[in-house]
Amino acid sequence: MDTDTLxxxxxxxxxxxxxxxxxxxxxxxxxxxxxFLGSISMFFVLGGIFAGMxxxxxxxxxxxxxxxxxxxxxxxxxxxxxxxxxxxxSIPSVMGNFFVPIMIGARDLAFPRLNLLSWxxxxxxGCFTLYAIVTGGVDTGWTFYTPFxxxxxTSNVMAAAVGIFIMGFSSILxxxxxxxxxxxxxxxxxxxxxxxxxxxxxxxxxxxxxxGTPVLAITIVSVALERxxxxxxxxxxxxxxxxxxxxxxxxxxxxxxYIMILPSMGIVSELIAAFSxxxxxxxxxxxxxxxxIAVFGFLVWGHHMFVAGMSVYxxxxxxxxxxxxxxxxxxxxFNWTATLYKGSVSYQxxxxxxxxxxxxxxxxxxxxxxxxxxxxxxxxxxxxxxVAHFHYIMVGGALMGYLGGLHYWWPKMTGRMYPDLWGRVxxxxxxxxxxxxxxxxxxxxxxxxPRRYHAYPPEFQALNVLSTAGASVMGxxxxxxxxxxxxxxxxxxxxxxxxxxxxxxEWTTPSPPPTFNFxxxxxxxxxxxxYDTVEKKLA
Amino acid sequence: xxxxxxxxxLVPDENAAPASDPALRHHFDDLAQQHEAATLGMWLFLxxxxxxxxxxxSAYMIYRVWYPGTWGDASRTLDITLxxxxxxxxxxxxxxxxxxxxxxxxxxxxxxxxxxxVTMVLGVxxxxxxxxxxxxxxxxxxxxxxxFRFEGQAPERANLFFSLYFAxxxxxxxxxxxxxxxxxxxxxxxxxxxxxxxxxxPVEISGLYWHFVDIIxxxxxxxxxxxxxxx
Numbered sequence: 028m029d030t031d032t033l034x035x036x037x038x039x040x041x042x043x044x045x046x047x048x049x050x051x052x053x054x055x056x057x058x059x060x061x062x063f064l065g066s067i068s069m070f071f072v073l074g075g076i077f078a079g080m081x082x083x084x085x086x087x088x089x090x091x092x093x094x095x096x097x098x099x100x101x102x103x104x105x106x107x108x109x110x111x112x113x114x115x116x117s118i119p120s121v122m123g124n125f126f127v128p129i130m131i132g133a134r135d136l137a138f139p140r141l142n143l144l145s146w147x148x149x150x151x152x153g154c155f156t157l158y159a160i161v162t163g164g165v166d167t168g169w170t171f172y173t174p175f176x177x178x179x180x181t182s183n184v185m186a187a188a189v190g191i192f193i194m195g196f197s198s199i200l201x202x203x204x205x206x207x208x209x210x211x212x213x214x215x216x217x218x219x220x221x222x223x224x225x226x227x228x229x230x231x232x233x234x235x236x237x238x239g240t241p242v243l244a245i246t247i248v249s250v251a252l253e254r255x256x257x258x259x260x261x262x263x264x265x266x267x268x269x270x271x272x273x274x275x276x277x278x279x280x281x282x283x284x285y286i287m288i289l290p291s292m293g294i295v296s297e298l299i300a301a302f303s304x305x306x307x308x309x310x311x312x313x314x315x316x317x318x319x320i321a322v323f324g325f326l327v328w329g330h331h332m333f334v335a336g337m338s339v340y341x342x343x344x345x346x347x348x349x350x351x352x353x354x355x356x357x358x359x360x361f362n363w364t365a366t367l368y369k370g371s372v373s374y375q376x377x378x379x380x381x382x383x384x385x386x387x388x389x390x391x392x393x394x395x396x397x398x399x400x401x402x403x404x405x406x407x408x409x410x411x412x413x414v415a416h417f418h419y420i421m422v423g424g425a426l427m428g429y430l431g432g433l434h435y436w437w438p439k440m441t442g443r444m445y446p447d448l449w450g451r452v453x454x455x456x457x458x459x460x461x462x463x464x465x466x467x468x469x470x471x472x473x474x475x476x477p478r479r480y481h482a483y484p485p486e487f488q489a490l491n492v493l494s495t496a497g498a499s500v501m502g503x504x505x506x507x508x509x510x511x512x513x514x515x516x517x518x519x520x521x522x523x524x525x526x527x528x529x530x531x532x533e534w535t536t537p538s539p540p541p542t543f544n545f546x547x548x549x550x551x552x553x554x555x556x557x558y559d560t561v562e563k564k565l566a
Numbered sequence: 567x568x569x570x571x572x573x574x575x576l577v578p579d580e581n582a583a584p585a586s587d588p589a590l591r592h593h594f595d596d597l598a599q600q601h602e603a604a605t606l607g608m609w610l611f612l613x614x615x616x617x618x619x620x621x622x623x624s625a626y627m628i629y630r631v632w633y634p635g636t637w638g639d640a641s642r643t644l645d646i647t648l649x650x651x652x653x654x655x656x657x658x659x660x661x662x663x664x665x666x667x668x669x670x671x672x673x674x675x676x677x678x679x680x681x682x683x684v685t686m687v688l689g690v691x692x693x694x695x696x697x698x699x700x701x702x703x704x705x706x707x708x709x710x711x712x713x714f715r716f717e718g719q720a721p722e723r724a725n726l727f728f729s730l731y732f733a734x735x736x737x738x739x740x741x742x743x744x745x746x747x748x749x750x751x752x753x754x755x756x757x758x759x760x761x762x763x764x765x766x767x768p769v770e771i772s773g774l775y776w777h778f779v780d781i782i783x784x785x786x787x788x789x790x791x792x793x794x795x796x797x
Binding site: 135136204206208210237245265275548 | 591592593594595599603606607610611613614615617618619620621622624625628629632633710720722723729730733
């Protein structure tokens with residue numbers, strides 16, 4: 028299409044209305060997606076600052092930068108902010124809100140006002156947690172293990188717990204909205220097996236959100252009530268059981284890992300198909316593997332408690348079930364690889380993030396198998412091996428997918444392109460910085476460095492210095508997109524409706540999309556990734 | 567089609583009569599789709615509620631298995647008469663709620679309103695009886711944390727029973743209060759004549775919620791009151 032006509036003034040969701048009220052009272056899913064993007068980006072910076080301070084403290088063996096108490100608060104707040112305020116809402120609330128309706132050809136989510144409410148709930152919950160931070164922080168660890176959190180801790184557990192309880196409802200409402208939207212509002216011809224895999228991932232994630240989050244909510248309420256009124260549910264003095272807390276907590280919080288990683292897997296499926304110009308190999312398997320991960324995810328919480336006092340038979344069952352999750356995850360990785368095979372692969376920014384995701388997720392997943400094995404788990408429990416493992420999944424996996432998706436859909440969201448060279452540099456810097464940060468931690472953990480300690484024996488220093496150096500490289504890798512994406516808002520070239528030549532309904536509407544997404548309700552006539560037909564026509 | 571027209575221009579089938587229904591929200595094609603979405607949404611919400619109560623139910627069942635003796639003793643102090651009366655009150659309110667939904671489907675506005683009022687009166691009666699029971703517990707020093715006393719072995723475990731009793735019935739009562747709030751809004755909407763034969767979805771999904779709260783009680787009553795009555 029001619030770029031001159033594209034540059035002409037046009038009404039779209041960004042300029043349809045002006046003023047603060049038009050944003051704060053909007054029911055447009057696209058604007059709500061941007062509201063979430065702004066909020067979680069701020070929280071990401073906050074969590075990143077905590078992470079940086081942790082790494083600085085660990086640069087030298089003695090605990091010289093911050094006190095042990097402050098260190099406890101630092102890693103707790105890093106965990107709470109990054110998990111509950113960034114990773115869990117990130118992709119569903121930003122890209123899901125923005126693209127679920129567009130990708131199925133709907134005018135909005137099923138419950139637009141509920142959608143706006145979920146942003147307000149998220150912000151209110153966020154304020155409680157911020158209040159906990161400014162009034163001295165929390166020192167329990169993000170897991171709030173009892174009895175420390177209910178009896179011993181003098182820090183502001185209550186405010187943080189209430190914040191997390193409130194933010195949970197935001198996840199529930201968003202998940203509920205997505206499931207209903209996908210069930211009832213698909214455009215004519217958009218059958219379940221013509222849906223893009225991102226939507227399957229969103230659907231599976233929403234199932235976890237809807238069924239898991241309420242359990243966390245009631246658990247957190249119990250902790251708060253127990254702190255306030257000494258209920259005794261988790262207190263052995265009343266015949267209660269602290270382990271019950273861990274069971275209930277991990278019943279949600281293990282599936283929560285899949286809330287973080289499944290959406291990324293969905294994005295990676297989109298990116299791999301778009302940038303290798305091929306149908307996803309084994310589409311149905313990839314779709315069902317998302318559901319399988321969601322289902323298995325609910326059955327493996329016990330592997331967090333192998334050394335917490337579980338019978339050996341219980342531990343064996345949870346070990347086997349944990350291995351099972353690897354099967355659908357491997358299905359995805361193999362199918363992405365098979366899609367790349369003989370594809371016309373182009374290495375643009377989103378694709379680099381997607382390839383980075385595959386590499387890092389594979390390392391993270393394989394080390395997960397180490398941890399699911401009872402014997403090895405006993406050796407590396409609560410060491411940096413675990414820290415490295417879950418950062419490979421959550422940062423290497425979830426965050427790489429998030430950044431890949433952000434770059435992929437940025438032209439659609441803003442109508443502008445960013446400088447692709449800078450994007451590619453940022454992706455590579457992030458990838459290298461990430462590995463430099465977290466790979467040494469596998470070795471540290473295997474050698475026996477425990478997590479959550481602010482001081483350590485001098486023989487671990489070399490690897491810790493590497494790790495801290497990597498963290499600063501990674502920090503630069505995150506700073507660069509922040510700069511050039513902002514730059515692109517004003518100076519970026521006009522993107523046009525489909526800058527990547529990608530398939531999918533979102534690329535058939537103008538960029539940025541009009542308020543109701545499509546000028547006419549689209550009719551779908553082909554599978555999600557019918558790139559083969561396009562390529563044949565070109566040839 | 568020009569791009570700047572209002573949302574009504576985006577409704578695909580402009581000849582379809584229901585499209586002009588004032589109850590139809592802009593992003594749905596027709597009332598049937600809107601109804602399907604709302605109903606599915608409520609069912610999903612109820613699924614989250616099952617999981618929400620599920621945590622307390624599991625805690626209750628674990629400790630019930632661990633401490634059968636004390637929990638039997640503690641359970642027998644609850645007033646089974648009041649509990650039974652309350653169960654009957656609540657089931658009756660579910661019946662009148664169902665009748666209200668039926669009346670809405672046949673578009674009998676006055677019937678909808680009167681059945682809603684009866685439902686709400688029964689709901690308030692339930693809460694009244696529940697508060698009286700709470701008052702009894704308070705008088706007997708069976709409220710955990712407030713000078714708790716319990717005759718018999720292992721009073722601290724009885725404390726745990728009453729903690730869960732108040733947590734579960736309290737959460738249930740909270741849902742009742744929210745339900746009463748919802749029903750008042752529905753009553754107001756019925757009074758304003760908002761419902762038609764074609765569209766009475768809010769009455770239906772509020773009915774689902776009310777029945778759900780009823781069902782939670784149907785599980786709470788035997789678990790809390792009838793446990794160990796045979797001895």
